[in-house]
Amino acid sequence: MSTSQATKDKGSAQGWQQRPDKTSGAIKTIEVIVQKGTFSMTCFAQKNCKRWPQYSLWLMTDQVNEEAGQISPQIEKARADLKKTDAN
Structure with missing residues (x-):
């Protein structure tokens, strides 16, 4: 460098x-x-x-745009938790 x-x-x-x-x-x-x-x-x-391309916006700006597929790990975890709840 x-x-x-x-x-x-x-x-x-x-x-x-x-x-x-x-x-x-x-x-x-x-x-x-x-x-x-x-x-x-x-x-x-x-x-x-x-x-983690789905986190690019969040990593760089601390912002999300779910419509564009730009999420945060917290959103991904919440979605996974909802799926678990729906399965029960």
């Missing part, structure tokens, strides 16, 4: 510090990854959005 890219990524990581407490564990992980220069923030986001 180039020095200029690492500097840009470290600047990006600072924005994560302003997230609510519910993400504090993830924030620390991201900060360590970025500080060590082992992984860029862009690469981190791309890999996770590819792994």
Whole structure:
């Protein structure tokens, strides 16, 4: 990774510090990854959005759009719980 890219990524990581407490564990992980220069923030986001495409919008913006198939893990769990209830 180039020095200029690492500097840009470290600047990006600072924005994560302003997230609510519910993400504090993830924030620390991201900060360590970025500080060590082992992984860029862009690469981190791309890999996770590819792994969970249905969560892409939620991962990047903390928003959902169910009509477009963009959900959060909480919505997916609620749907699974409803299916269990309906089956009983």
